[in-house]
Amino acid sequence: MLVRRVSNGMEGSAQREVFIPITCMHCEHETPCVSVCPQQAVEVDKATGIVMQMPQRCLGCRYCMTACPYHARYFNWWDPAWPAGMEKSLNPGVAVRMRGVVEKCNMCHARLHSAMAKAAAAGKREINLADYVPACVEACPTAAIRFGNLADQNDPVSHEARSPDAFRLLARLDTEPKVYYKSKEAWVKALAESKSGPGSEVKRSEVKHG
Amino acid sequence: MASTALADSRWIARGEERTSLPQFLLWLAPWAVVLALGVYAAGLCLYYGLNQTNMDNRFAFGLWIFLDLGVIALGAGAFFTGFLVYILKRAELQPILNTAVVVGFICYSGAVGILMIDVGQPLRAWFTFWHPNTHSMLTEVTFCISCYLLVLCLEYIPILLRNRQLRKLPSFLVFEHQLHKLVPVLAGVGTLLSFFHQGSLGGLYGVLRGRPFAFREGFFIWPSTFFLFILSAIASGPSFLMLVTATVEKVTGRRLVPQELFQRLGFISGVLLAIYIAAKSIDTLIWLNFTSPSMGFAPWQYYSYKPFGLPIVFAEIVLFGLLPAFLLTYRRTAKRRGLLLSAAALACAGILLNRFVLTVQTLALPTLAFDDFLHYTPSWQEVASFGGVLGYGVIVYSLSYRYLPLFAHAKEGGNTHVSGS
Numbered sequence: 001m002l003v004r005r006v007s008n009g010m011e012g013s014a015q016r017e018v019f020i021p022i023t024c025m026h027c028e029h030e031t032p033c034v035s036v037c038p039q040q041a042v043e044v045d046k047a048t049g050i051v052m053q054m055p056q057r058c059l060g061c062r063y064c065m066t067a068c069p070y071h072a073r074y075f076n077w078w079d080p081a082w083p084a085g086m087e088k089s090l091n092p093g094v095a096v097r098m099r100g101v102v103e104k105c106n107m108c109h110a111r112l113h114s115a116m117a118k119a120a121a122a123g124k125r126e127i128n129l130a131d132y133v134p135a136c137v138e139a140c141p142t143a144a145i146r147f148g149n150l151a152d153q154n155d156p157v158s159h160e161a162r163s164p165d166a167f168r169l170l171a172r173l174d175t176e177p178k179v180y181y182k183s184k185e186a187w188v189k190a191l192a193e194s195k196s197g198p199g200s201e202v203k204r205s206e207v208k209h210g
Numbered sequence: 211m212a213s214t215a216l217a218d219s220r221w222i223a224r225g226e227e228r229t230s231l232p233q234f235l236l237w238l239a240p241w242a243v244v245l246a247l248g249v250y251a252a253g254l255c256l257y258y259g260l261n262q263t264n265m266d267n268r269f270a271f272g273l274w275i276f277l278d279l280g281v282i283a284l285g286a287g288a289f290f291t292g293f294l295v296y297i298l299k300r301a302e303l304q305p306i307l308n309t310a311v312v313v314g315f316i317c318y319s320g321a322v323g324i325l326m327i328d329v330g331q332p333l334r335a336w337f338t339f340w341h342p343n344t345h346s347m348l349t350e351v352t353f354c355i356s357c358y359l360l361v362l363c364l365e366y367i368p369i370l371l372r373n374r375q376l377r378k379l380p381s382f383l384v385f386e387h388q389l390h391k392l393v394p395v396l397a398g399v400g401t402l403l404s405f406f407h408q409g410s411l412g413g414l415y416g417v418l419r420g421r422p423f424a425f426r427e428g429f430f431i432w433p434s435t436f437f438l439f440i441l442s443a444i445a446s447g448p449s450f451l452m453l454v455t456a457t458v459e460k461v462t463g464r465r466l467v468p469q470e471l472f473q474r475l476g477f478i479s480g481v482l483l484a485i486y487i488a489a490k491s492i493d494t495l496i497w498l499n500f501t502s503p504s505m506g507f508a509p510w511q512y513y514s515y516k517p518f519g520l521p522i523v524f525a526e527i528v529l530f531g532l533l534p535a536f537l538l539t540y541r542r543t544a545k546r547r548g549l550l551l552s553a554a555a556l557a558c559a560g561i562l563l564n565r566f567v568l569t570v571q572t573l574a575l576p577t578l579a580f581d582d583f584l585h586y587t588p589s590w591q592e593v594a595s596f597g598g599v600l601g602y603g604v605i606v607y608s609l610s611y612r613y614l615p616l617f618a619h620a621k622e623g624g625n626t627h628v629s630g631s
Contacts, residue, residue: 041337066418067419071267077260170577
């Protein structure tokens with residue numbers, strides 16, 4: 001996940017800044033990265049709406065990265081490496097992806113699988129939503145990232161997504177991104193929707209961390 | 211040394227005059243160095259990975275894709291000449307046919323070689339055939355380019371087997387004869403495949419909804435860039451053939467094809483270029499007035515980033531489009547060799563500029579309002595790898611020219627000096 005630092009371009013006391021975390025938007029409609037992949041290494045899981053990446057099948061052509069308007073896909077330019085001893089801290093539920101393949105946020109599908117396994121062990125068909133929380137949601141100290149079922153009208157996150165302060169990045173591309181942002185600042189919303197298009201007066205950004 | 215030279219001369223077609231072996235090797239030497247450097251750079255990329263390049267997560271395609279698209283467009287002369295000779299029965303183009311096949315073979319094999327370095331997992335290339343996504347333009351490109359390269363190999367083999375020594379082997383002679391009978395069929399198949407892959411290379415960017423600068427509406431599943439790429443490739447292919455042949459004439463000091471053939475190629479190239487420019491202008495106007503605004507993007511803002519301003523559009527349409535189209539088709543200018551070849555060079559440069567705009571400029575321009583204009587400079591490994599293709603091309607062509615009857619249909623002018631105009 002990249003966190004972009006964006007300012008309103010003003011000086012002095014009028015200056016405002018926000019942080020916009022950019023992750024895979026899990027586009028629903030004409031998902032740009034799915035249709036372009038030559039070997040079906042990307043697909044939308046119809047049950048969850050999550051855009052899945054299969055690194056085992058990925059050729060590393062990076063066409064999906066070119067297609068993604070959010071730059072939310074990452075290529076493994078280097079061999080995975082860790083300082084001595086750190087390999088012991090690797091997550092046993094997540095396979096390390098090799099050099100030369102593309103990867104992206106998959107909403108921590110290993111966590112989804114373990115929630116499904118837990119439900120199956122209990123003889124249930126549906127998972128307990130409390131058992132499945134992506135790592136970024138769990139790690140965020142200020143609970144600025146929330147996760148839920150957008151298809152469920154009663155889900156709190158679904159409710160928040162319908163609030164007047166909610167908006168999506170580049171929604172006008174008609175790809176139905178599933179990541180919503182909230183802000184009361186009009187300039188943030190205008191910026192996020194690229195209302196004035198690229199090259200507008202506010203376009204300062206800085207990559208905070210990857 | 212004398213025995214080596216004698217042995218070498220036995221491989222050269224009877225009655226053909228070629229430079230001495232030491233001179234020939236001296237000519238090849240710098241190109242072999244360029245090729246060796248390219249192989250070394252490619253080896254680094256394959257062994258250490260694409261971290262050897264200057265591409266990054268936001269500039270995920272770079273120099274290689276731009277040059278691949280350019281080289282494949284310029285190599286279109288191979289299929290288009292075959293189409294004109296065998297399908298449309300334009301026999302007057304026969305003298306250029308063999309050289310067209312060799313140029314096409316070099317362009318396509320070189321491009322495929324670079325593509326194999328450009329992917330992160332080259333050993334998985336067969337996955338595209340095993341798990342094809344029929345909705346992806348890249349699948350269409352992969353299938354058609356692979357098949358067409360096979361067709362080019364089959365077209366190149368009969369030329370290869372016409373070598374003076376290889377012809378002495380009866381089985382080769384029979385094989386060449388049988389294969390030669392297939393060439394018209396291969397030309398037809400090659401034309402079909404080429405139309406599709408030239409088009410799908412254009413569609414590669416035209417379908418990118420997330421890149422409003424490149425996205426185009428189209429017909430059925432194909433964006434307009436699909437058709438524009440076909441048109442531009444068949445317009446530039448004959449011009450590139452002319453340039454290659456003229457260069458060979460200059461280097462060897464021999465007249466290899468009649469001037470009328472150059473004029474004929476120029477006329478074909480010019481007419482197609484004019485049609486392409488007309489179609490491209492209409493396409494640009496539709497994009498400016500409908501496609502981009504309908505997606506909520508002000509198109510003129512894409513031209514506010516220097517150096518990618520409106521001069522590039524002007525250069526593409528007027529300087530590298532209308533001007534060479536006029537020079538190539540207007541009888542008085544086409545008769546002047548210097549002007550004809552300059553126009554052909556402009557036409558080829560225009561196609562390269564178009565591929566550059568579609569690949570590099572598209573990626574440099576931001577889509578998100580808070581994104582920056584991106585910069586990218588290729589690493590020496592990227593440049594050297596492609597330089598390797600240039601070295602490979604010159605070496606293969608030089609060997610083919612020396613030992614194969616590339617211009618057998620033309621009456622060579624012996625040591626006739628070829629002037630530049």
